[in-house]
Structure formats: structure tokens, C-alpha cells
Amino acid sequence: MIDVCLLGTGGMMPLPDRFLTSLYLRHEGRVILIDCGEGTQTAIRKAELRFKPIETILLTHYHADHVSGLVGLLLTLGNESRNEPLDIYGPVGLKRVINALRVLVPELPYELNLNEISGGDTFTACGMEITAIEADHGIPCLSYGVFLKHAGKFDPEKARQNGVPLALWGRLQKGESIEGYTPEQVLGEKRQGIKLVYSTDTLPLDEVVRYGQNADLMVLEGMFGGEEKNERAELTHHSTMNQSARLALRAGAKQLWFTHYSPANPHPEEFENEVREIFPNCVISCDAQRTTLRFVD
Amino acid sequence: MIDVCLLGTGGMMPLPDRFLTSLYLRHEGRVILIDCGEGTQTAIRKAELRFKPIETILLTHYHADHVSGLVGLLLTLGNESRNEPLDIYGPVGLKRVINALRVLVPELPYELNLNEISGGDTFTACGMEITAIEADHGIPCLSYGVFLKHAGKFDPEKARQNGVPLALWGRLQKGESIEGYTPEQVLGEKRQGIKLVYSTDTLPLDEVVRYGQNADLMVLEGMFGGEEKNERAELTHHSTMNQSARLALRAGAKQLWFTHYSPANPHPEEFENEVREIFPNCVISCDAQRTTLRFVD
Numbered sequence: 001m002i003d004v005c006l007l008g009t010g011g012m013m014p015l016p017d018r019f020l021t022s023l024y025l026r027h028e029g030r031v032i033l034i035d036c037g038e039g040t041q042t043a044i045r046k047a048e049l050r051f052k053p054i055e056t057i058l059l060t061h062y063h064a065d066h067v068s069g070l071v072g073l074l075l076t077l078g079n080e081s082r083n084e085p086l087d088i089y090g091p092v093g094l095k096r097v098i099n100a101l102r103v104l105v106p107e108l109p110y111e112l113n114l115n116e117i118s119g120g121d122t123f124t125a126c127g128m129e130i131t132a133i134e135a136d137h138g139i140p141c142l143s144y145g146v147f148l149k150h151a152g153k154f155d156p157e158k159a160r161q162n163g164v165p166l167a168l169w170g171r172l173q174k175g176e177s178i179e180g181y182t183p184e185q186v187l188g189e190k191r192q193g194i195k196l197v198y199s200t201d202t203l204p205l206d207e208v209v210r211y212g213q214n215a216d217l218m219v220l221e222g223m224f225g226g227e228e229k230n231e232r233a234e235l236t237h238h239s240t241m242n243q244s245a246r247l248a249l250r251a252g253a254k255q256l257w258f259t260h261y262s263p264a265n266p267h268p269e270e271f272e273n274e275v276r277e278i279f280p281n282c283v284i285s286c287d288a289q290r291t292t293l294r295f296v297d
Numbered sequence: 298m299i300d301v302c303l304l305g306t307g308g309m310m311p312l313p314d315r316f317l318t319s320l321y322l323r324h325e326g327r328v329i330l331i332d333c334g335e336g337t338q339t340a341i342r343k344a345e346l347r348f349k350p351i352e353t354i355l356l357t358h359y360h361a362d363h364v365s366g367l368v369g370l371l372l373t374l375g376n377e378s379r380n381e382p383l384d385i386y387g388p389v390g391l392k393r394v395i396n397a398l399r400v401l402v403p404e405l406p407y408e409l410n411l412n413e414i415s416g417g418d419t420f421t422a423c424g425m426e427i428t429a430i431e432a433d434h435g436i437p438c439l440s441y442g443v444f445l446k447h448a449g450k451f452d453p454e455k456a457r458q459n460g461v462p463l464a465l466w467g468r469l470q471k472g473e474s475i476e477g478y479t480p481e482q483v484l485g486e487k488r489q490g491i492k493l494v495y496s497t498d499t500l501p502l503d504e505v506v507r508y509g510q511n512a513d514l515m516v517l518e519g520m521f522g523g524e525e526k527n528e529r530a531e532l533t534h535h536s537t538m539n540q541s542a543r544l545a546l547r548a549g550a551k552q553l554w555f556t557h558y559s560p561a562n563p564h565p566e567e568f569e570n571e572v573r574e575i576f577p578n579c580v581i582s583c584d585a586q587r588t589t590l591r592f593v594d
Contacts, residue, residue, distance in 0.1 A: 013373055014336070016343040038369040039311065039336050046313040064401040068368045071361050072335040076310050096400065103397035104361040 002027050002128070002148055002194055004217065006289040007043035011200070011223055011238075011260040012065050019043040019287050020065050021260045023198050023219060026053065027148060030126035033073075034058045034144055034198050040069035041076050047288045052080050056125040059090030060201060061141035062097045071104045078108050085111040087125065089132075091140035092116050117142070119207070133211055135202035138237040143199030145211045150194070150295045151175060152187035159186040194293045197253075200260040203234065204243045212251035216293045220244035222258030222284070225271035238262075241271050245278035256282040257289060299324050299425070299445055299491055301514065303586040304340035308497070308520055308535075308557040309362050316340040316584050317362050318557045320495050320516060324445060327423035329353045330370075331441060331495050337366035338373050344585045349377050353422040356387035357498060358438035359394045368401045375405045382408040384422060386429075388437035389413050414439070416504070430508055432499035435534040440496035442508045447592045448472060449485035456483040491590045494550075497557040500531065501540045509548035513590045517541035519555030519581075522568035538568050542575035553579040554586060 003026040008019025020037030024044065031053040033040075044051060054077065060066055077086065088098065094116045117123070119134025119142060131145035154173045162185040164172065171178050172186045197212040199205065200221040212218055223238040233240045239247075241258055248256035256279055261268050269284045276282060283289065300323040305316025317334030321341065328350040330337075341348060351374065357363055374383065385395065391413045414420070416431025416439060428442035451470045459482040461469065468475050469483045494509040496502065497518040509515055520535040530537045536544075538555055545553035553576055558565050566581045573579060580586065 013369060013376070014339045016339055038366060039339060042311045042313055042336060062401065064368050064372055068365070068401055069335060071365045072310060075361055079310070100397045100400035103394050104359065104365055 001295065002146070002196065002293045004196070004291050004293060005047055005049060006219060006257060006259055006285050006287070007040060007047055007049075008037070008287050009222075009259045009261055009285050009289070010065075010263070012263055014039040014065075015263060018261070019046075020069070021200060022069075024049055025126075025128070025146060025196070027127050029053055030055050032056045032058060032126050032128065032130075032146070035060055035066040036069045036073055037065040038068045041073045043287065051077055052082065054086070055084070056087045056089065058125075058130065058142075058144050059088065059094065060135070060143065060198075061091060061137060061139060062093055063139075063201070066201070067097065067101075070098075071101050074105050074108060074112075078105075078110065082110045085113050087113045087115065089115045089117050089123075089125075089130070091118065091142050093140055131211060133197075133199065133205065133207045135199065135205060136237060137201045137203075141201055143197065143202060143205065143208055146196040146198070148194040150191040150297075151183065152189045152191060154186060155188045156186075158188065162186070191295065191297050194295060196293065197251075201237070202239060203237055204239050204247055208247050209250045212247070212253055215251055215253040217255050217257065217291065218244075218248050218251065218253045219257045219259055219285075220247060221260045222268050223260055223262045223265065225265055225268055226274070241268065241275050242278055245275040245282055248282065249279045253279075254281065257285040258282065259285055298589055298591045299443070299493065301493070301588050301590060302344055302346060303516060303554060303556055303582050303584070304337060304344055304346075305334070305584050306519075306556045306558055306582050306586070307362075307560070309560055311336040311362075312560060315558070316343075317366070318497060319366075321346055322423075322425070322443060322493070323350065324424050326350055327352050329355060329423050329425065329427075329443070331355045332357055332363040333366045333370055334362040335365045338370045340584065348374055349379065351383070352381070353384045353386070355422075355427065355439075355441050356385065356391065357432070357440065357495075358388060358434060358436060359390055360436075360498070363498070364394065364398075367395075368398050371402050371405060371409075375402075375407065379407045382410050384410045384412065386412045386414050386420070386422075386427070388415065388429075388439050390437055428508060430494075430496065430502065430504045432496065432502060433534060434498045434500075438498055440494065440499060440502065440505055443493040443495070445491040447488040447490045447594075448480065449487050451483060452485045453483075455485065459483070488592065488594050491592065493590065494548075498535060500534055501536050501544055505544050506547045509544070509550055512548055512550040514552050514554065514588070515545050515548065515550045516554045516556055516582075517544060518557045519565050520557055520559045520562065522562055522565055523571070538565065538572050539575055542572040542579055545579065546576045550576075551578065554582040555579065556582055
């Protein structure tokens with residue numbers, strides 16, 4: 001399962017009652033954070049979540065509202081006597097940006113592993129499979145797909161048929177390969193995993209629809225509400241709530257959460273009826289919106 | 298008069314119920330901001346103060362909790378269609394730090410004037426006279442004195458005696474020199490000005506006492522409470538509340554506000570009785586603590 005907390009829902013600038021958008025994803029006690037604008041560390045504290053388990057930070061792009069809380073977060077992680085390395089992923093420019101920001105954090109008691117990635121790259125973080133999706137924001141920008149595989153059910157009959165020694169069953173079940181035996185020899189067919197998409201700061205992306213087929217949760221841009229904002233969204237390389245709802249519909253997602261509301265969209269709930277007509281199962285998220293995504297079988 | 302708002306009172310890291318220390322000083326509609334940690338722009342909004350009148354930012358030093366909100370603030374000032382230049386003052390290193398941070402704000406619709414200053418330097422900002430005081434924090438660090446002069450009362454008798462044409466009286470009264478006449482020719486003796494000191498992140502400073510003689514307000518470090526924290530304060534180049542209270546006593550200040558509480562000092566009000574025994578007129582400041590300092594005569 002994945003515990004999901006949308007720490008903030010704002011875009012552009014933090015507001016007294018709205019933190020900047022950032023997603024906290026916990027799987028088996030290990031945490032991925034997506035984006036880290038000014039105040040994200042405060043949002044984590046307010047949501048009563050922990051800093052220590054954060055192993056990986058995914059950055060969508062380097063506009064300040066997605067990055068400028070990083071310096072403070074890195075320091076706070078250091079103050080928690082962290083010494084495990086921290087992995088940071090982001091589009092091209094990551095090293096230039098982080099190395100510049102380190103003027104304020106020249107010394108940290110842990111290592112930063114900086115990984116510049118592109119749309120289509122796939123890697124594993126915190127036991128989850130991450131896929132970078134090229135976004136269309138006028139500058140290098142990524143959306144992220146998160147997938148948690150669900151192994152087949154343990155099948156003792158199959159294990160016996162394959163002659164797997166009883167002593168190895170437990171570890172094989174957990175996915176380890178050992179003494180020439182593989183998990184497949186004790187497990188049934190793979191089951192349905194958990195899929196999540198996080199995409200903001202972009203024109204509507206077909207790739208989000210393709211990746212997000214039957215996604216358990218899509219967290220998509222709610223910068224603007226109402227059809228009359230289409231032009232403004234296009235000009236600024238953002239999406240409207242209606243456009244995001246259409247992506248969720250086309251993907252056949254189970255649920256859609258909006259985030260990254262413009263400061264000029266102070267009451268996104270006013271658009272609830274309108275977006276529900278497009279995609280009924282959507283949530284006008286508030287800061288610290290939470291859920292737990294579980295395997296269905 | 299000077300309107301004073303202590304936007305936040307925290308040190309080290311922002312907390313959900315405590316913004317980082319920053320002082321907003323308004324005189325005749327012009328604003329000086331001292332320090333700008335993560336979340337300061339949110340604190341300004343929460344205090345319902347304005348961004349536009351900020352003309353000058355004074356930075357004490359370049360630890361992140363005093364600077365890392367600057368990127369967001371600069372952007373927000375830009376979004377308010379500012380085109381007037383912004384003056385930033387700070388100790389040596391200012392240009393290196395700001396130029397590095399500009400990786401996140403490469404383009405602004407206004408100029409930044411960066412002024413590296415040292416203890417003893419005096420300059421005028423927003424109609425107030427600023428004095429930099431060398432602090433003792435283990436790295437370049439300044440405290441700031443702010444002084445608002447109070448010209449003498451208009452003296453029509455003196456103006457007549459000096460043969461000043463009636464038509465010039467008004468402008469001379471306001472401090473302009475004109476047509477060879479000076480304000481002194483129409484004004485009586487200078488009156489008592491307004492004096493304020495802002496000093497955090499330092500061992501107790503004799504210079505703060507010297508500058509702060511009879512200060513109307515001292516805003517001093519409250520990092521730690523209780524005598525048993527003297528050693529910790531010394532090690533980390535900070536001051537305890539008791540030490541700050543002794544500075545205010547020695548200076549004969551009218552009032553002392555504490556700020557820059559450590560996250561490990563969540564209830565500084567527990568030390569109120571103790572510090573009041575040293576210096577009675579002190580305030581265990583909360584975020585958005587306000588006052589208006591007025592001329593006494």
C-alpha cells in the first residue's frame with residue numbers, strides 16, 4: 001500500500017491558508033517527496049509527518065514555487081542527524097540549481113545524489129517504480145508516474161512442484177532470489193499494482209493519459225477553473241481544472257485530486273459541479289489531503 | 298513615527314505556529330524589512346501588510362533561516378509589477394549569496410542594488426538612519442540600529458529673524474534646503490528621535506548597549522531561556538533571554554522584545570518571570586507583535 005498526503009495545494013506563492021503543492025508518498029516506511037516549495041517543511045510538520053524516512057525527492061522543474069523550500073528541508077534533515085544519502089531527481093539543470101542553492105547549505109552530514117532525468121526514464125525509489133513523463137511547460141519539466149508492483153499470491157503447490165526447499169519459501173515470497181531459486185517459482189500470477197500520477201505545470205498531456213490508464217489516483221493541475229481560462233492556461237503552459245478532469249476521464253482513473261491552484265483561484269470548490277460533470281470522482285483537494293492506496297486483490 | 302511588526306519569532310526552522318524572525322518597519326509608507334527566512338512572505342500576508350512599499354531589505358547574515366525566503370519574496374515583489382529598484386544590505390558575502398540564489402529568479406522586472414557593509418557603517422533607508430553593528434556569530438553577521446531623527450519645532454520668530462521669505466517656510470520646515478536657506482534657520486533645537494535595535498544570532502554585544510542607549514525598542518535574541526543554557530549559547534554564538542535582558546537593562550531601553558526562539562524553546566513565556574526580574578519591561582513576543590513608536594515631544 002501507499003500512504004499519500006498532498007501536503008499543499010498552491011501554485012506560484014505560498015498563502016497563509018495554502019501551502020505550495022508537494023506530495024508525500026510513503027511505502028513500507030520509506031518516503032518519496034515530489035516537489036518542495038517554500039514552506040514544505042512546515043507543511044510536513046503541520047501534517048504530523050516525519051522527515052527522517054524521506055529517501056527520495058522528485059522535482060518537476062525549477063520554478064521557485066517547486067524548489068525554494070529545498071534548502072530549509074535539507075538543513076532540517078541534517079538537524080535530524082541523518083547520514084543516509086538523499087536521492088534527488090529532476091529534469092536537466094538539477095545539478096546547476098542544487099549546486100547554486102548550496103551557497104546556503106555548504107555542509108550537510110549526508111550525501112546528495114543528484115540525478116538528471118528525462119521523459120521516459122524509469123527507476124526504482126523506496127520500492128516504487130517511478131516513470132518520468134515529459135511535460136509541456138515551456139521549460140524542462142517532468143510529470144511523474146508511480147507504480148507499486150503486486151507480486152502473485154504465494155502458491156505452496158507450485159513451490160513443491162518446483163522442488164523449492166521449504167526453508168527458502170519465506171524469502172522467495174518476499175521477492176528475493178536465493179540459491180538459484182526465483183520468486184516466480186513460488187508465486188502465482190502477478191496481481192494488479194497501484195498506480196498514481198502527479199502532473200502539474202503543463203499543458204494537458206496525452207502521455208499522462210497513456211501512462212495513467214486505470215490509475216488509482218491522479219493528482220493533476222487545478223491552476224485555473226472554468227472554460228474561459230483556457231486561453232490563459234495555454235499562454236502560461238498550465239492546465240485548467242476541466243482539462244485535467246478530461247485527462248482523468250480518458251485515462252479511466254479511479255480518482256482525481258486537483259492541486260496547484262493559482263492564488264487567483266482562491267475558491268476552487270466553486271468549480272466542483274462543473275468538473276464533476278466531466279469526471280465525477282474528483283476531489284477539490286485541500287492541504288494535507290490524505291488517502292491510503294491499497295492493492296485490490 | 299515608525300510602525301513595527303515582528304513578523305515571526307522563530308530561529309533555525311519555521312514551525313507551523315511560528316514564522317522565522319523578520320522585522321517589518323514602516324515610516325511614512327516606506328518599508329524596511331530585516332531578514333527574510335523561509336515563509337516570510339506568508340508572514341507578511343498573514344499580518345495583512347503590504348509588499349509594494351518594501352524598499353530596503355537588511356540581512357543580518359546568510360544562515361538559511363534568515364535568507365531562504367528571499368527568492369520567493371523577490372518573485373512576489375515582481376508579480377506586484379514592481380519596477381522600482383530594491384536595496385539589499387548585508388555583511389560581506391551578499392553578492393555571492395544573492396547571485397547564487399538568482400538561479401531561481403534569473404529575471405526580475407526591477408533592479409537589485411546589493412550593498413555589502415560592515416559594522417560601524419551608517420546609511421539612510423526609507424528616511425531612517427541605519428547603523429550596522431558587528432555581531433559575534435562565528436561568521437560575518439550584523440545587528441542593526443535604526444534611528445529616526447526628529448527635527449526641531451518650527452519657530453516662526455527664528456524664521457523672521459533669519460529673514461527667510463514666507464513662501465519658503467513650508468518646504469524648509471519639511472527639511473529641504475532651498476534658495477540658500479536651510480531648515481535650521483526656521484527650526485528650534487532638535488528633539489528626541491526614535492531609536493530601535495535589532496540583534497539576534499550573536500553573543501551579547503557591548504556595542505548593542507552603546508548604540509542602544511535609551512532605545513525606544515530593542516528586539517533581541519531569545520534563542521534559549523534560563524541560566525543553564527549559557528554554555529550552549531556561548532558554544533553556538535547565540536544569546537540567552539537573560540543575557541539579552543541584561544543588555545536592555547544596561548542600555549536603559551524603554552522596551553525589549555524577544556525573538557529568534559529556538560525550536561527547542563517552544564514556550565518562552567515560561568521564562569517571563571525570570572527575565573522580568575532582570576528587565577521588567579520586556580515582551581515575550583509572538584508572531585505579528587506590533588507597536589507604533591512615536592516621537593515623545
